[in-house]
Amino acid sequence: MRKKVIAGNWKMNKLKADADQFMEQVADKVPSDEQVEAIVCAPYLYLPSLVEKAKGSKVKIGAQNMHFEEEGAYTGEVSPTMLKDIGVTHVILGHSERREYFAETDETVNKKAKAAFQHELTPIVCVGETLEQREANETKSHVESQVKQALEGLTEDQVVETIIAYEPIWAIGTGKTASSEDANEVCAHIRQVIKSTVSEKAAKQVVIQYGGSVKPANIDELLGQSDVDGALVGGASLEPDSFLQLVEAGAK
Ligand code: 13P
DSSP states (O other), X not given: OOOEEEEEEOOSOOOHHHHHHHHXXXXXXXXXXXXXXXXXXXXXXGHHHHHHHHTTSSEEEEESOOOSSSSSSOTTOOOHHHHHHTTOOEEEESOHHHHHHSOOOHHHHHHHHHHHHHTTOEEEEEEOOOHHHHHTTOHHHHHHHHHHHHHTTOOHHHHXXXXXXXXXXXXXXXXXXXXXXXXXXXXXXXXXXHHHHTOHHXXXXXXXXXXXXXXXXXXXXXXXXXXXXXXXXXXXXXXXHHHHHHHHHHHO
């Protein structure tokens, strides 16, 4: 059985004291159940402190982006080597906000995914359609193209380790959640794409999350779907209580 992965994406929120306080309240309350993994993806500045505070707990710490090069003249960037060095284990790649505001492309997502594996970081690769694409019935073809390009050149084992997050852009931060059936249909399609391009084994094992206005009130229904293996959560991951409720839903 695939484990459930609940990842919080704090985006550009919280000050350092709030970040530390969150981890002090959450770290030892996350269930030690093997079937659920809890990840907090925080702004770069807070990562070292969060890694320290999460030590000895089940919480993993992730970044929200990174460069694909190890080092060099890339002012303002953070490399995979740096993340690995401080104890970060996961990195979100290709979030729609980075694609929209920071010129992230399928090509850079693919370079970053390869770089993540070179440095033993687990990528959380985000894909998803706009409202216009959904209305034009292009959801599956768009998501399929994003998945294929992101995973291009990865080995079967690397694809198995990748976490894919299906996040319809129209559902992010809007309070509009995709219906659990719609979310499942696209997650199942992604699994089918992996079956046809990589292998049946990879398709069976890869973790596919849904993201977009997930909260404690709707997570049970989403996780009850056959192909939804977890959630990537923005707003509802910011408060300790609601983050813990989400993780507990994954452990059910
Ligand atoms: P919300 O949960 O706030 O809709 O954000 C979703 C998201 O973008 C997570 O990466």
